[in-house]
Amino acid sequence: MNKARFHTRLAASAILFLLAPLARAQYSEYDVKAAFLYNFAQFVKWPSAPSGPVTIGVLGQNPFGGALESAGRGQINVRYSQRLDDLKNCQILFICKSERGRIGEILGGLEGASVLTVSDADQFAHKGGMIGFTMDNGKVHFEINPGAGKRAGLEISSKLMRLGKIVGSG
Amino acid sequence: MLSFIRNLPIRRKLGVAILGTTAASLVAACAAFIGYEVRTYRASMAEDMTLLADVLAVNSTAALQFQNQSDAEEVLRALKAEPDILAAGLYSGDGRLFASYGTSQYGRELPSQVGQEGTRFSNGRLVLFRPVLLNGARIGDIHLQAGLHGMYHRLRTYVAISALVLTASFLLAFVLASRLQRLIAGPILTLTETARLVSAKKDYSVRAMKQSDDELGLLTDSFNQMLTDIGQRTGDLEKASGSLRTQAVEITSSVGVLNSAVTEILEATNRLTTTATETAAAVSETSTTVEETRQTAQMSNQRAQFVSDSAQRAAEISQAGRKATDDAAAGMNRVQEQMGSLTQSIVRLGEQSQSIGAIVATVEDLAGQSQLLAVNAAIEAAKAGEHGRGFSVVAHEVRNLAEQSKRATGQVRTILRDIQRATSAAMMATDQSRKAVEDGVSQSGRAGESILNLAGKITDAAQAATQIAASGRQQVAGMDQVASAMTSIHKATQQSVESAKRLESAARNLNDLGQKLKLMVERLGA
Numbered sequence: 001m002n003k004a005r006f007h008t009r010l011a012a013s014a015i016l017f018l019l020a021p022l023a024r025a026q027y028s029e030y031d032v033k034a035a036f037l038y039n040f041a042q043f044v045k046w047p048s049a050p051s052g053p054v055t056i057g058v059l060g061q062n063p064f065g066g067a068l069e070s071a072g073r074g075q076i077n078v079r080y081s082q083r084l085d086d087l088k089n090c091q092i093l094f095i096c097k098s099e100r101g102r103i104g105e106i107l108g109g110l111e112g113a114s115v116l117t118v119s120d121a122d123q124f125a126h127k128g129g130m131i132g133f134t135m136d137n138g139k140v141h142f143e144i145n146p147g148a149g150k151r152a153g154l155e156i157s158s159k160l161m162r163l164g165k166i167v168g169s170g
Numbered sequence: 171m172l173s174f175i176r177n178l179p180i181r182r183k184l185g186v187a188i189l190g191t192t193a194a195s196l197v198a199a200c201a202a203f204i205g206y207e208v209r210t211y212r213a214s215m216a217e218d219m220t221l222l223a224d225v226l227a228v229n230s231t232a233a234l235q236f237q238n239q240s241d242a243e244e245v246l247r248a249l250k251a252e253p254d255i256l257a258a259g260l261y262s263g264d265g266r267l268f269a270s271y272g273t274s275q276y277g278r279e280l281p282s283q284v285g286q287e288g289t290r291f292s293n294g295r296l297v298l299f300r301p302v303l304l305n306g307a308r309i310g311d312i313h314l315q316a317g318l319h320g321m322y323h324r325l326r327t328y329v330a331i332s333a334l335v336l337t338a339s340f341l342l343a344f345v346l347a348s349r350l351q352r353l354i355a356g357p358i359l360t361l362t363e364t365a366r367l368v369s370a371k372k373d374y375s376v377r378a379m380k381q382s383d384d385e386l387g388l389l390t391d392s393f394n395q396m397l398t399d400i401g402q403r404t405g406d407l408e409k410a411s412g413s414l415r416t417q418a419v420e421i422t423s424s425v426g427v428l429n430s431a432v433t434e435i436l437e438a439t440n441r442l443t444t445t446a447t448e449t450a451a452a453v454s455e456t457s458t459t460v461e462e463t464r465q466t467a468q469m470s471n472q473r474a475q476f477v478s479d480s481a482q483r484a485a486e487i488s489q490a491g492r493k494a495t496d497d498a499a500a501g502m503n504r505v506q507e508q509m510g511s512l513t514q515s516i517v518r519l520g521e522q523s524q525s526i527g528a529i530v531a532t533v534e535d536l537a538g539q540s541q542l543l544a545v546n547a548a549i550e551a552a553k554a555g556e557h558g559r560g561f562s563v564v565a566h567e568v569r570n571l572a573e574q575s576k577r578a579t580g581q582v583r584t585i586l587r588d589i590q591r592a593t594s595a596a597m598m599a600t601d602q603s604r605k606a607v608e609d610g611v612s613q614s615g616r617a618g619e620s621i622l623n624l625a626g627k628i629t630d631a632a633q634a635a636t637q638i639a640a641s642g643r644q645q646v647a648g649m650d651q652v653a654s655a656m657t658s659i660h661k662a663t664q665q666s667v668e669s670a671k672r673l674e675s676a677a678r679n680l681n682d683l684g685q686k687l688k689l690m691v692e693r694l695g696a
Contacts, residue, residue, distance in 0.1 A: 039235045042305055159232035163241055 032140045033133055034067035037094060037118060038076060040131065043160035046091055046114050047153040053077055057087030059106070060096030084109050095119040095129075103127055114153045125167045130154070134165075143167045181355045188347035189340065196339050200332035207328060211321045212296075215254075216289040219298050219314055222252065227302040227312045230260055234268065234302060234310045242269035254316045256295065260302070261311040268310065284311045294318055357386040361393055374401035418691040425688040432681040439674040446667040453663055457656040464649035471642030474635050481632030488625035495618035502611040509604045516600060520593045523586050530582045537575035544569030 027035075041054040055077040056068060068078045081087050084106055093115045095106055100121035107128050110117065117130045124132030125143035130152070132143045145168035149156045175186055226245060233242035242260050249255045249271055257272030259280040270280050289298045295315055302310040364378035374397050380390045544565045551562030 036236065042235065043232060157232065159229065163232050163236050163238050 028067075029135070029140065030064050031067045031071070033120065034064050034071040036133070036140065036142065037068065037092060038071045040116065040118065040160070041076065041092060043157035044116055044149075045155040045157075048114070054092065055079060055090040056092045056094060057081065057090035058094050058096065059084060059087055060098040063096055088113055088115070090115060092116045092118060095121060095124075097121055103129070110152075116149070116152075116154055128168075130156075131164070132167075141165065180358055181351055184351040184355060185344075185347050188350070189343055192343040193336070193340060196336050200336065204325065204328050204332065208321070208325065211324065212291065215296060215316070215318075215321065216298075219296060219316055220289060220300065222249075222255075223298055223300040223312050223314050226258070226260075227300055230269075230312070231302060231304045231309065234260065234262060235304060237262075237268075239269050243271065245269075246271035252316075254318075254320055255314060256317050257315040259313040261313065263309050265311075272315070280313065280315075285313070287311075291318075353382075354386070357381045357390060361386075361390060364393070368397060374398075374404065421691045422688060425684045425691070428684040429681065429688075432677050432684065435677040436674060436681075439670045439677060442670040443667060443674070446663055446670060450660065450663040450667065453656055453660045457653065457660065460649060460652050460656055464646060464653060467642055467645045467649055471639055471646060474638035474642050478632055478635035478639055481628050481635055484628040485625055485632060488621050488628055491621045492618055492625065495614050495621060498614040499611055499618065502607055502614060506604065506607045506611065509600055509607060513597065513600045513604070516593050516596045520590065520597070523589045523593065527583070527586050530579050530586065534576060534579040534583075537572045537579060540572035540575070541569055544572060 037056060041056075053072075053074075053076050056072075056079070058064065058068070058078065058080045060082065062080050068076070072078065079087060079090060087093055088110070091114075093110070095103065095117065097120060099106060100119075103119070103121055103124065104127065107117065117124075118133070119129055120133040121129075125145040125148075126132075128145070128148055130145050130148045132145075134141045134143060142164045144156065144161055144164040144166055146156060146161060146166060147168050175183060178186065226248070229248075230242050230245045232238070233245060246258050246260065246269055249258055255272065257280055258270070259267055260269040261284045262268040265284045267280060267282060273280060285297070285299045287299050287301060289296060291297075295317060298314045298316075300312050300314075301308045302312055360381065361378050364376060367376050368374060377394045377397065378390050380387050547565035547568070548562050551558035551565055554561065
């Protein structure tokens with residue numbers, strides 16, 4: 001009886017492990033951020049919908065390790081580079097903390113391109129980025145700048161906005 | 171229930187029929203209406219709830235995807251506007267309960283696992299599970315529980331309305347029925363009264379009054395016409411019964427005649443049966459006798475055959491016997507011939523022994539003379555003295571020889587006498603033998619003749635036996651024919667017995683029929 005219950009629990013935790021990438025206790029900060037990035041793709045509409053899977057570009061020193069690939073489960077493409085020009089035709093661009101010194105330059109370089117910009121650099125959404133990760137009590141939250149998104153021609157779902165903190169002017 | 175109605179007066183019956191029919195149809199209509207209403211209400215409720223669940227599902231995709239429980243519960247709180255909803259729950263993709271509504275307010279319990287998709291009604295509640303889809307992929311499930319208070323409230327209203335409509339319709343029907351029943355029951359009651367009068371007084375001149383021109387008026391007319399007809403028929407019937415009585419008397423007398431005839435037939439058949447039975451017994455006995463005779467004939471036939479065969483064998487044996495006697499006669503003749511030659515030999519032997527006797531006499535004579543000479547010589551020798559001594563020895567020897575010869579001749583004579591005796595005995599014996607052989611020859615000749623006679627007679631006997639056997643066979647065949655003829659006679663007799671029995675039973679039936687007819691006529695007369 002106890003043994004059977006133990007097996008049931010074991011099976012249940014295995015399922016949890018596979019299906020719940022956001023169970024925070026087991027996962028590191030960047031695992032959670034990777035899952036969030038993957039989920040953003042599902043609540044954003046690009047003016048020209050990508051025919052294949054969404055491509056996420058990682059600019060700067062990659063903090064994810066392989067977390068993005070495992071969170072995407074083959075549903076997204078991931079590209080790493082130090083140069084912005086390599087990543088301009090991605091749908092989502094994650095700017096690493098290593099690039100926090102040249103945020104303005106990078107955002108300027110993306111003017112007119114329909115790229116969802118995400119970063120965990122301080123005050124990213126306030127500085128004209130679209131989604132900025134923040135940390136509170138060890139939990140990952142995010143700020144959304146809807147105006148920046150609208151300017152890039154992106155349609156961010158109200159459902160996503162309800163979950164994040166709205167910053168910046170319309 | 172139905173038998174109770176059946177015995178009611180027609181006036182009440184009409185009332186019950188009209189009111190009962192009205193009530194039944196109204197109740198059925200109301201029940202159908204309410205049933206339909208329940209079905210529709212449930213279907214529309216299920217539809218509404220599904221729609222609501224789908225709206226909630228769309229709104230909770232982000233909360234589920236980002237595992238934001240507070241946001242999910244906020245989405246569910248929108249259900250406050252829907253008073254029928256008792257509880258709701260949101261389940262994550264792995265089937266765990268993620269956010270709930272109503273559990274604290276109403277103390278409801280939510281299932282810990284996702285149930286089967288779709289709506290169903292149980293325990294006075296509607297229970298629903300719908301998948302939460304994001305870009306076509308299932309990321310979780312939504313669950314709703316709704317009470318059916320609205321439906322019950324509506325049902326109560328319907329039942330009350332139905333009861334009201336029923337009562338009003340019933341009252342209206344009652345008023346109408348009491349009016350209508352007078353129209354239908356009135357003429358029927360008049361008719362009933364008239365019929366009662368006619369039946370009580372046997373008066374066919376009474377007529378019912380016609381009140382309308384419908385089927386009841388027609389019924390009244392027909393009834394009156396019927397009364398007229400019955401009156402007429404009654405008269406006719408009386409006349410007919412008079413003639414019937416006359417005929418009955420005739421029938422009774424005919425039945426008497428029939429009865430006596432049947433009795434005679436019965437007696438005759440009885441006699442016939444008895445005779446046939448006797449015949450059958452006699453035939454049976456005869457059959458037995460014939461069978462026995464047949465068997466005897468068969469046996470004698472067998473014996474005759476045996477005799478014939480034995481005679482045949484005896485004839486063959488007598489033939490052999492005759493041949494044997496012929497052989498014996500030939501043998502006897504040969505013996506006779508040999509006897510003849512034997513006799514001749516004996517005769518010659520006798521003659522020769524006589525001549526030997528003569529010779530012996532001569533020798534004896536010679537021996538006597540020699541002895542005499544020897545004696546003379548001895549005397550002469552003695553006389554010569556010394557010189558004649560030698561001669562005296564010789565004379566002695568001659569004398570010895572002569573004596574020996576004399577003795578030998580005596581012996582020969584004795585032998586010859588024996589021979590002569592023997593030959594004469596042989597002669598006598600051969601003579602007797604010859605006679606015996608002659609007797610044997612003649613006897614064997616006679617035996618041959620008698621055997622020949624016997625053979626002839628045996629042949630005759632064999633022929634006679636063969637004839638007897640043939641006639642025996644014919645006799646057996648004849649007996650067989652007689653037996654089969656007897657069997658046919660037996661069958662015929664039995665058939666005639668059966669026919670007689672059938673005739674008897676037919677006669678009895680006829681008799682019964684006559685008795686019945688008589689009884690019927692008597693009853694008719696009474």
